Amino acid sequence: MSRSYSSNIPKLYIIKLAKWFMLTMPIIVLFYQENGLSMQNVLTLKAFYSVAVVIMEIPSGYFADIWGRKKTLIMGSVLGCLGFVVYGLSSDFYGFLLAELVLGVGSSFISGADSALLYDSLLQDKKEGTYLKQESRMMSVGNFAEALAGIAGGSLALISLRTPFIFQIFIAFIAVPASMMLMEVERSKLKTEGGFVHILKVVRYALWENLQLRLNILYSSIFGCATLSLAWFVQPYLKQFDMDVSRIGVIWTLLNLTVGFTALLAHRIESRLGKIGTSLLIVIGLSSGFILSGVMTTQLGIICLFYFYIIRGIATPILKDYINRITTSDMRATVLSLRNFIIRILFAIIAPFLGWYSDHFSIGDALIFAGSIIFLLGGVTLFFIYKTERK
Template sequence: MNRNIKLLYGFSCFDQFMIVIALWVPYLATKGIGMRQFMELQAVFALVILCGELPSGLLSDLWGRKKTLLLGSTLKAVSFSLLPLWSSYAGFLFYHLTMGIALSMISGGDVALLYDSSLAAGGEKSRGTAVLGNANLAAQMGTTVSALLGGAVVSLSYGHLLWANAILSWIPVLLVLRVTEPPATLDRGKKRAEELKELLSSTLVRDGATRLVLLNMVAWGTGGLVMFWVNQKYWQESGVPLASFGVLLAGYGLIAGLAGRSAALGIARYGRRPLLAAVGVLPIIAYFGMASFLGWGGILLGILAPVGRGLGQVLFMEALNERISSAFRATVISMAQLGIRASFCLLGPLVGYGIERSGLPSVLSALGILFSLAFVVLLVPLVVR
């Protein structure tokens, strides 16, 4: 099982080696895909993931973590390998459909497999924070290197970028093939359907602590996803050269990874409550700071948001893993991801419309107010428990 953990750290890293994504908009523009069609494709992509999150989590719990992760990774690699062949809207639509299904299968299962492997290796539940922090750092390192590598390879041509991306996409498949499925125990005498019903009832109705963790994962995860796209618009309006976008994206990702990696040390030194509070306070400061200081001052203050995101990813996931049995861990994690996608489908278009109508400072201030309310309503009750 210790080998599993190392392999899954590698998977977390190379799963993020999607070097074409950082240049996705300009590449599709060379194929005649305007922004209207681009947003249509992203809507389809989000809808596929939204519909596939919970079924894929159930598939992972019922069929096996490794099998589902292997199937998703293979489908993702095939999608990237076919990408250089597409040049029409229909081809790119097919790509987004298959990629959405693939990412749904990967989502949740990789974290559940890592956590189960840690427990099977004899690790205590408290060690889960460090394990998840390491995986988060590996993922952010993958994102960082991917952004820098994509900017370097595209200087040759888009063709080089696409084929390099296709080759790299098969590395996660090779890593998953070497993973051993850890044991996941079920209480005897209960049917899975009854256990799932009991789990959902406990998570969403009776268990207030678990419900708060899940809602916070959704709320702050949605904020992070929105800011991923808002940041690029912010950098553009701040006059940042396009060549520096990859460097900024890599830097933000690395900071988030280091923050997640430091979560276990922070808990040992300061306790869990101050870190949970920081998860909410830091992004709020970033929103208002970016609204007040458009330019490099706002970009520097914006660093606080990925720090909060990195801490939150580890703290919320660890809290959820501690409360959910191994048998349905992937299902509940997929529920959280489903909530993030659904919330983004509502908040994302509103943010885009607001930027077009009122400008970035107004929208960032509105986000600061919105997440201040989320802090009071959702995070403070979790902190004081």
């Protein structure tokens, strides 16, 4: 009797919950500012986080393909907990920098490996056709968790802005036993000798030899960077309307609930619009969300944030699915990590500049600039995807 790997799915949900139940997110920028950091400092910290992810992203995906998804997820979960311990003990830029580096390495071990294990578990049970639905549900669970954490984190912040970081240590720890209970999936493996050489072979195949895969990775990475960038502007954007911490927490909650509910509908939207139609919706929707949020100087701009988060809920699971469809199991985690690698490279390049731009001009100007760049890059990439799909 063949083994069922469906038992991995609820454990992956727990790991997702531990990662996304972020009590710190609705107040983290305010916490930085309370400790004397500017927006340029804040986004520089996040750029260093991205550098830490970049350094380990592809190797961690390769480790997941060679050593196993389970061991990689355990390592990421342990580092995720340790990073918040460092945060709880720190009060300046360099302490926060150390915490971000630990969290960045931990995140790189989880990203790619979780989606790869989900897809391969379904593949083993001959249910790979349900991946988009499952990935959408998992994304929804993550966003619902972040939404509830927004209320909880905002409430804990009324005690002090450091309190959510202390509680986050215990939340992050939940992922450790969950990852230890995962069941490794049997799969075809890459040869283990000359590991770095094999990583380069996978990267060369994904970014050079396979045009279709290259374009899909690039397209997904551009909009992954876009959603990551806007997330760090939400708190200062709302603060400019003189909102207190609890109200910011409530809006953060509602934004993530919006993503969660929309993600549940992503597979239906994609089946109706098709790949090119959905991709067009994503490029126009996300770039215009940036620009409209920047143009609006009143609280009506909050509506534009919700519009952006609706499109984000559609985009994230669909763009991952497009990559999975054209990637084999033996390199899936490495390829997904390559996607995250490019996202972090793009973010590390643009984020400090957007922080500087925001400090010297305005948040609105920074959002308009970012939206214009995203539309240009995304539009050009989609054009080439369209040409490739027609061949």
